Amino acid sequence: MASLAVIGPLADSEKEIQGSWSVEKAAQAVSVLEGVRAELPNAHVEFVRGADLERKYPSLVDKVFGIKPAVPLPEDQLKNELDKAVEAASRADTVVLVLGELANMSGEGASRASLDLPGNQQQLLEAVVATGKPVVLVLLNGRALNISWAAGRVPAILEAWYPGTEGGNAIADILFGDANPEGKLPVSWLRTTGQVPIYYAHNLTHQPEDDKNFTSRYLDVRTSPLYPFGYGLSYTQFAFSNLQLSQATLAPGGSLQVSVAVENTGRSSGNEVVQLYLHQRAGSASRPVRELKGFQRTLLAPGEKKTVRFTVGKDELSFWSPEAKAWVEESEEFDVWVGGDSTASLHTSFRVARK
Numbered sequence: 001m002a003s004l005a006v007i008g009p010l011a012d013s014e015k016e017i018q019g020s021w022s023v024e025k026a027a028q029a030v031s032v033l034e035g036v037r038a039e040l041p042n043a044h045v046e047f048v049r050g051a052d053l054e055r056k057y058p059s060l061v062d063k064v065f066g067i068k069p070a071v072p073l074p075e076d077q078l079k080n081e082l083d084k085a086v087e088a089a090s091r092a093d094t095v096v097l098v099l100g101e102l103a104n105m106s107g108e109g110a111s112r113a114s115l116d117l118p119g120n121q122q123q124l125l126e127a128v129v130a131t132g133k134p135v136v137l138v139l140l141n142g143r144a145l146n147i148s149w150a151a152g153r154v155p156a157i158l159e160a161w162y163p164g165t166e167g168g169n170a171i172a173d174i175l176f177g178d179a180n181p182e183g184k185l186p187v188s189w190l191r192t193t194g195q196v197p198i199y200y201a202h203n204l205t206h207q208p209e210d211d212k213n214f215t216s217r218y219l220d221v222r223t224s225p226l227y228p229f230g231y232g233l234s235y236t237q238f239a240f241s242n243l244q245l246s247q248a249t250l251a252p253g254g255s256l257q258v259s260v261a262v263e264n265t266g267r268s269s270g271n272e273v274v275q276l277y278l279h280q281r282a283g284s285a286s287r288p289v290r291e292l293k294g295f296q297r298t299l300l301a302p303g304e305k306k307t308v309r310f311t312v313g314k315d316e317l318s319f320w321s322p323e324a325k326a327w328v329e330e331s332e333e334f335d336v337w338v339g340g341d342s343t344a345s346l347h348t349s350f351r352v353a354r355k
Helices: 014-018 032-039 060-065 075-091 121-129 167-175
Strands: 003-007 044-048 094-100 135-140 156-159 238-245 256-264 270-280 291-300 305-312 319-321 326-328 333-339 346-352
Touching: 003 032, 003 075, 014 167, 032 044, 032 094, 032 167, 044 075, 075 121, 094 121, 121 135, 135 167, 156 167, 238 270, 238 333, 238 346, 256 270, 256 291, 256 333, 270 305, 291 305
Parallel strands: 003 044, 003 094, 094 135, 135 156
Antiparallel strands: 238 256, 256 305, 270 291, 270 333, 319 326, 333 346
């Protein structure tokens, strides 16, 4: 790689990469820019902020440590920064665009009315993508943000959250293939702020979700998340097959084995997080459409196939009953899905039945 542009208001910040309530000194942290330059010592790496970020009201962390809020850049300087970013992107072979939130935008007293990229980062994003150069988007943030525009136009997005002191080196390892990303989303990633709250384990409603006349609860956006709970890509691919149960019926208090074959169909070694979801079809209370009841991280070489097994018993089948005020296990039909995220389609079922 002859030249690389690292652009963004968070790209060269040791403070922000640590997140809120960090006890480490900023000078001890490694920024994304520093990590990239250490990874590519012989390449030309150009840095431009390109945008500005500010928090309008001081956070609790700021008050405790006496941190004064940053002074926002004047409009003419913002325009100049944006122009410099576009010029740098145009000169580079590839762009690493580092966007997100300040560290003090998370933590106590840090709710936001909008989940759009704060400041003029969206304008920067669109301007850099418009150059036609390959763009990798790195996000430093404490919550899911509205990145729907980027999702349809940026070929690679790395969610880094606030990775901590060595975050810059870790991000560089992933960007340049020294490490294979293996993380999975712990949240359902929204399409827009209006979907909040959005979560995969919602209860069934009176309206079937597969009703052809009512395919969405919104008129202007799909009901589904942009990225589902448990989602995450790596530098290889995985396939699931041969979902089996050790038995089709069990008595309350009993257990069964769930097995599934997982194969690495790509060309790199990698870890897949195999996820087991259950759903109780009926009962004394409305139950979530799916619930994560087990997961296993499995390392596979290219072309390797393994069988992964889960035990399903009372702990996985019981729920807190508001009526009985106790944990109950009911004799009902249960759905089983196994896959790489909460939209897993490999399915079977079993029944808990009293003798």
